[in-house]
Amino acid sequence: MNSVSVIGCGNMGSALIRGLADTEYTVTACDVDEAALEAVAGAADRTTADIDEAAAAPLVVLAVKPDVITTVLDALDLSADQTLCSVAAGVETDVLAARTDATVCRLMPNLAAEYGEMAAAMTPPGVDDARAVFASLGTVVELDEELMHLATAINGSGPAFVFYLIDAMQTAGVEGGMDPDDARALATQTFRGAAETIQRSDRRIEASIDAVCSPNGTTIEGMHVLWDGDCADQLQSAITAAEHRSKELAAEVDHE
Numbered sequence: 584m585n586s587v588s589v590i591g592c593g594n595m596g597s598a599l600i601r602g603l604a605d606t607e608y609t610v611t612a613c614d615v616d617e618a619a620l621e622a623v624a625g626a627a628d629r630t631t632a633d634i635d636e637a638a639a640a641p642l643v644v645l646a647v648k649p650d651v652i653t654t655v656l657d658a659l660d661l662s663a664d665q666t667l668c669s670v671a672a673g674v675e676t677d678v679l680a681a682r683t684d685a686t687v688c689r690l691m692p693n694l695a696a697e698y699g700e701m702a703a704a705m706t707p708p709g710v711d712d713a714r715a716v717f718a719s720l721g722t723v724v725e726l727d728e729e730l731m732h733l734a735t736a737i738n739g740s741g742p743a744f745v746f747y748l749i750d751a752m753q754t755a756g757v758e759g760g761m762d763p764d765d766a767r768a769l770a771t772q773t774f775r776g777a778a779e780t781i782q783r784s785d786r787r788i789e790a791s792i793d794a795v796c797s798p799n800g801t802t803i804e805g806m807h808v809l810w811d812g813d814c815a816d817q818l819q820s821a822i823t824a825a826e827h828r829s830k831e832l833a834a835e836v837d838h839e
């Protein structure tokens with residue numbers, strides 16, 4: 584599988600296309616919107632508004648909104664030796680499989696695909712050719728389909744939740760008198776470095792927190808505020824709300 588088509592070149596589709604531009608895969612970008620195609624023209628090997636051209640690749644990725652996915656699928660004529668992968672929130676594999684002869688799978692990616700730093704969930708497990716393509720853009724975890732709603736919330740919507748937290752840390756710096764660019768640099772690199780630290784460490788996250796908390800130092804004072812407050816509960820509630828919405832989207836999709 585050395586060639587990929589991406590149908591829908593908006594926020595998510597364009598991130599996938601730009602990420603794939605740095606890999607060995609040949610990418611065809613397809614959209615009905617000329618401006619969307621122009622925006623990815625520098626990253627894609629080919630751009631087209633013709634869905635039949637996009638249908639020629641062994642792997643066809645659908646990155647359109649959930650409410651148009653069945654319409655696009657009905658216009659796509661794929662064969663059994665091709666793979667169709669949808670990144671749409673809440674659109675289940677049985678909906679896809681009912682409308683195509685291709686092998687179907689779902690990927691819940693995130694915008695960091697553009698930089699090869701994607702966290703993605705994929706279902707069903709075992710669609711290895713497609714998985715290899717997506718693994719070139721970051722981390723891919725295979726899940727049973729019932730967990731895709733939760734993955735949509737955690738790693739699909741998750742970047743927005745993290746952006747919000749970075750903004751809060753940056754704002755604290757600016758309100759304390761820092762230059763906004765300095766505050767942004769310190770906040771963003773702190774999140775990046777913290778994630779890297781956890782990824783590279785085998786120890787429990789509590790032990791990593793302990794490692795920052797010097798006895799009678801500064802961090803423990805801040806941690807008491809977080810432990811006594813409802814920050815973790817709020818984040819979990821945000822994830823639950825996004826997961827719930829994914830289930831609603833699934834119910835809204837035409838299963839005929």
Ligand SMILES: NC(=O)C1=CN([C@@H]2O[C@H](COP(=O)(O)OP(=O)(O)OC[C@H]3O[C@@H](n4cnc5c(N)ncnc54)[C@H](O)[C@@H]3O)[C@@H](O)[C@H]2O)C=CC1
Binds near residue numbers: 614646655672740
């Ligand atoms: N934005 C994100 O961070 C993520 C989005 N997703 C999923 O990706 C999908 C797309 O979301 P966004 O990129 O945010 O939406 P978007 O609105 O930015 O992009 C959708 C694109 O699809 C195009 N389109 C619409 N009808 C079409 C057709 N018939 N043929 C070809 N192209 C067509 C539009 O012109 C637009 O460029 C959604 O299903 C969403 O659930 C998944 C993970 C993360």
Ligand SMILES: O=C(O)[C@@H]1CCC=N1
Binds near residue numbers: 672735
């Ligand atoms: O907000 C949404 O519905 C899409 C799916 C996950 C991220 N963005």
